[in-house]
Every structure is written in structure tokens, then in C-alpha cells.
Amino acid sequence: MSIAGTNELRRNSLGLLAVTFMVISAAAPLTGVAGAMPLAFMLGNGAGIPATFVFVTLVMLAFSAGYVAMSRHVTNAGAFYAYAARGLGGRTAGAIAIVALVAYNAMQFGLIGLLGGIASGVFGELGLTLPWWGWSLIAVLLVGILGYRQVDLSAKVLVAAVVLEYVVVLIVDFAILSKGGASGLALNIFDPKAMFSGSLTAAVLFCLGSFIGFEATTIYAEEAREPEKTIPRATYLSVLMIGVFFVFTTWLMIVGVGADKLVPTIQALPDPSAFFFNLAAEYVGGPVPTIAGLLLVSSLFAALSAFHNYIARYSYVAGREGLLPAAFGRTHDAHQSPHVGSVVQTIGALIVLAIFAGLGLDPVLNMFTWISQIGTLGV
Template sequence: MTEFTEIGPNRLRRNSLGLLAVTFMVISAAAPLTGVAGAMPLAFLLGNGTGVPLTFLLLTLVMLTFAAGYVAMSRHVINAGAFYAYAARGLGGGWGGAVSVIALVAYNTMQFGLIGLLGGIAAGVFGQFGLTLEWWVYSLIAIVLVGILGYRQVDLSAKVLIVLVALEYLIVLIVDFAILGAGGAEGSGLAVNILDFSALTSGSLTAAILFCLGSFIGIEATTIYGEEARDPERTIPRATYLSILMIGLFFVFTTWLMIAGTGADKLIETLGGLEDPTAHFFILAETYTNPTISMLAGLLLVSSLFAALSAFHNYIARYSYVAGRDGLLPAAFGTTHGTHQSPHVGSVVQTVGALIVLAIFAGLGLDPILNMFTWISQIGTLGVIGMMAITSLSVIAFFRKQGGGSALSTLILPVIAGLIMAALFVYIFLNYGDLTGTTGGSLSWILPSLIPLGGIVGYLLAMRLKSANPDRFLRMGQSQG
């Protein structure tokens, strides 16, 4: 039986999560099967084709570069506010307040977008079994179930997510090894050279980076569970590196075999000839295994999205809790449930917000994927990239004041990671309309502007706290270890 440390009131449930639980809760946000089935065909078609595996390999190195400073700071600051806490301790309370609200905007918009995507996909998957319901019914069911899990203790969510993510990996690897066993297309497809740098720039490298980068969103959240992890000074760094490697190597291996299974010379022609390019993985599954595996992959795609929804819900609830605990939001947010020791107020508020957004999109008759998902989910990606850039700067500032750590992990690598993330942020912000299909209307600048606007609101909240309670302002983001 697991033993839990005795704690005071309004604290998160200590010693709840081990290395495996934290790792899988983080990977669940990346939704591996959703990336394989949904994003990768578009990365091939709109990006750099056979250069995608190498793109993933390079992005894995970029994420490991970012993680070096992130992990170094995680040993000094254990706080469920993650990006917020690092910004507050490194750059000061004003930056901390800005990042806190950016995080809430980013993860909520990502959550809202995924709610639409789940509803649209579930309607199609379950419709083939004769269960024809409106897309918003499936979204509603998901919101309620996610809300129940978020309201209760975190180890319950962890158990559910471990199972769902393990099944995602299993179904994809079954298809992978079937292609591997068959030798790829016409028995010669395995000759694809994933280290061919000429393939890297054979199409749009930028588009490929953006599609592939989405598969890493969530790896930053290991520190969110720092207050609830067992031995966080060891568990959080290990979970961070493990999740990056599991995601990166999985996608390098899988995208290589997706190319091999189709044939490198036929990849773009095949994808371009599909009415829906996201059917590519399911066609491969049926070709190299059988229709049952393809059908199971469709069902697991729905569970993959549910796992991602649950993960982002947990992030939002914890950021809300820390903001309430530190005085940025009303004090009620900074309380935990008397029995479950969960950040239940933030969980309930997020659930209500999701219901409102669902009602708006469903009521206006907008498409759950083309509108609800495509329009607003990239706001979340933009926000996370911006927070990663700020965090890299925070690491440098923190260790310049604090001392300690090697120059490589606290200066050189954070500078490199910060410059890369800042460049990506600027590019996505300036090209948001083209990336989301909102070009030509006001949404192309209103939607991405929510991120800097959130930063301004957060900064003003921090300044209000500084004026009302200077001592509390100075304690913003302090370690809870």
C-alpha cells in the first residue's frame, strides 16, 4: 500500500506519482496516436515528405537542449506552477504573473480545440457502428468524464492515462512491426535513408517543424506534478528526459516505417490522392495487418484525444491553484479538496468554461475540426513556445543570481533553446492566418494576440499584488519542496 506524507490544509496530494505515472501523464498530452494518424500525413504532404523522420530527430535534440536548463532549475524550484514559478524566481514577479495567465490561456485554448477534434472524430468512428450522434454529444461526454477525473485525486487520472497511452503505443507498434516484417512497400521500402539531409529541405521545412513540434507539446509539464511526485528532485528530471526520448524516438521510428510502408517515391502522390490524408495510417494498418487492427486504431484515436484532454485539464487546474495560492487569482482557487487533495476549484471552473465554449460552437453550427480545433488549438501551441522561450531566459537569470550549475546547462544550452523558441514564436504569430485557415479575416490577428494580451493581464495582476502585499509578491513561485 502506498503511504502519503502528512500535509497541511490546501496542499496537493504528496507522494502520489512515481516516475512511470509522471512520464505517461506527460506523454498523454502529446497524444502519440493522434500525432501519427492526424499530424504526420500533413507533415509529409505539406512539409518535407521523406525528411520528416530527420526533422523529428533534430527536434528531439532541440527539446533535449531546452530540457538541460529546465531540469537544472527543477532541482531548485519544485512548484506546480512550472513555467510561472521559473519565470517568477528567475525574472521576477511581473514576468511570473505574465506567464501564469499565458499558461491559462494557452492550455485552455488547446483543451477547447481538442474537445472539438474529439467530437468530430468520435462521430465518424462510432458512426460506422451505427451509433449516429451529433459531434457535440461526444464532446459533452468527454468534458464530463474529464471533469470527474480532474476533481478527484491525481493518482486516479494517472492510472487511466497510463492504460490509454500504453494502448496507443501498442497499436502503432503493431502496425510498425508489420511493415518492418513485410520489408515495406514491395519488399524494398526499408531502404529509406532517414539521415539524408537533402530530404530535410526537399519541401517546406518550416511546415514540417510546426506539425512535428506539436507532438512534443506537454513534455514541459513534468514539473507541474513536482509537488505530487515521489522524490521530485530525481523523478522530475528523469521523467522529462524519458518523455522526450520516448516521444522523439517513437516518431522517428514510426514516420520512417510509414514512408517505407507507402514507398518513398510514392509518398506524396499517395497522400495527395487521398480525399482525407489523415486516413493514411489506417490504410497502412489495414494493408499490413487486418481490418480489425485498423478499426481498433480508430477507437484508440478517440481514447488518445481523451487522454490528451485529461492531461491538459490537469495542467489548467494546477496553474489555477498556484495562481490562487500566490494571490494572482481569488483565494478560492488556491484551495484543495478536503478528501481528494485535488485543485478542485480550478477543475470545476475549467469544466464550466469548456461547456460554454462547446455550447457556442455547437449553437452556431460551426465545424468541430475545421473551426473549433483548427482556429483555436494553435493559440495553445503559440503560448507554450513563448513560455519555453521565457523559461530559457529565466534559467539563465536564476543561475546568474543563485550560482551553481554548469555553464553548459545553465547558460549555453538555454541561450540556444531560447533563441530557437523565440524565432518559432515570431514566425507562428506572423503567419497564424496561413497556418489556421483564418487568412483574410480579423481572426488571423485577434486569436494569436490573445497570448501577448494574456501576458499583459498577468503582469498587471502581479503589479496589483505587489502594491497590496509586497512580501507576498516577492514570494511568488517559491519552491514547495
């Protein structure tokens, strides 16, 4: 797996925090809190979600132990592909690379629709009116520009986006904590009995989905400083940051409305994603709900950019190894970015967007739901 001299990714350009936040951006913390968690409460095990997150976090840490052990021996932007090539041979590794490319593209295409649907509503309330595909088009082009340029530029944008996501959610969390919630700060929701109520299977799937993207720390191995140290630390740190954040936040979301009223309250909403924003309005008020809506759009943009980076780097390795045309295995002369994979992914995103917009399909119910299911299965 040699790398041609001039066709190298930008070495020593990403530190520990940059790698960590770039992969957390794919998990889209605010999107998970506002979009996925109300459904997890309603379709999963209700007040047992925080305990489920504790369990899933421990599982992810156990997986990470073996994963980072491999990363110390194989430094390659192909991640799973490179590990499979070393242990299982080229044919299996090639199949894994194709599955990864299809899955990450599907996740990215689906998120384009979700961003457009949410952005049209959020910006529409502020008087900025565009059809959903207009917002999606803007996002695709901006993501393409960032992906084409140096990776450290993308890193700065993604770090800022993720930090703001955490800040707005934690403001709501601590407001609920300081006011004691609806009926006190009950800890009994961490009881295993709560975890095994309702549908534990659905709950585990929603919780696992909140970690999607953390496995991509190894994709940045060739661009990280001291990758043998940075990648393992970033992997563990991202798992802990995602896990602890969701344990803490889901607990306080339950406390905010009361465990006994949790599921009925969400079921009564015309849109379950309004649950978090209602809590923000009740416990914080002011401009926070509006700011949270804007940050939800930026959260989706960060996730789009993260998956775009994954795709570009997998394409680069696939071109370098002969799985795709050799052009994919070349880097930009000035930016040292996998620019060919970036441009091709952007073109693919524009084509998918044009098809769904041209057919008049719903960006959330159709584009996001249909395509992202393929991505989730692949990951």
C-alpha cells in the same frame, strides 16, 4: 511561495512512469501519427520527416538540460511561472502564468471539438449515433470528474490510454518492418538532403508540435515521489519516448508506401488522416483499423484530461499566489486535488462547446482549428 498546511496537493502520489505517461498523453501519440504526420509529409519535407524528428529530439534534449536543472531547485506546481518568479520577478511571472492558462485552455477547447468530430465518425460506423457535440459533452464531463478526484486516478486512466496507443501503432510498424515495406527498408530517408527538401520550416513546426505537453512534468513536482529525481528523469524519458517513437514510426510509414509515392498517395486521399489507417488495413488487416479508430478517440480523451490537469494546477498556484481569487488556491479536503480550478475549467469547456454547437459550426474546421492555433502560439 509557501503552501498552507491543509491546502496541499496530494504528496508522493505519482511515480516516474505515472508522470511520464501523463505528459506524453498530452502529446497524443496516435493523434500525431494519424492526424498530424500525413500533413507534415504533404506540407513539410516529405521523406525528410524522420531526419527532422532526429534534429528536433536533440533540440528538446538540449532544452531539457536547463529545464530540469531548474526543477532541482524549485519544486512548485506552477512550473514556468515558479521559475520566472525566482529569476525575473513577480510581474513577469504573473504574465507567464496568464499566458499558460490561456494557451492550455485553448488547446483543451480545441481538442474537445476534434474529439467530437472524430468520435461521431468512428462510433457512427459501429452503429452508435450521436451528434458530434454529444460525444464532446460526454468527454468533458468524464474529464471533469477525473480532474476533481485524486490525481492518481487520472494517472491510471492516462497510463492505460497511452500504452494502448503505442501498442496499436507499433503493431502496424512491425508489420511493415517484417514485410519489408513497398520496396525494401530504405535508410536513405535519413540523408540530410531529404531533410532539406520541401518546406523544412513547416516540417519543424509539425515535429515540435508533437512534443507539446512534455514540458508539463514540472507541474506535477508537488505530487511526485522524490521530485528532485523523478521530474528530471520523467522529462528526459518523455522526450526520448516521443522522439524515438516518431522517428521509428514516420520512417516505417514512408517505407510502407515508398518514398517516391509518399506525397502523391496522401494528396490523392479525400482525408489525409486516412493514410495511417490504410497502412493498418494493408499490412495488418482484421480488426486493427477499427481498433485504431477507437484508440484515436481515447488518445484525444487522454490529451483532454492532461490539459485539464495542467489548467487546474496552474489555476491552483495562481490562486495561492494571489493572481486569481484565493478560492482557486484551495485543495479538496478528501482528494487533495485542485478542485476549484477543475470545476471552473469544466464550466468554461461546457460554455465554449455550447456556443459552437449552438451556432452550428464545424467541430474540426472551426472549433479545433480556430481555438487550438491560439494554444499552439501560447505554448
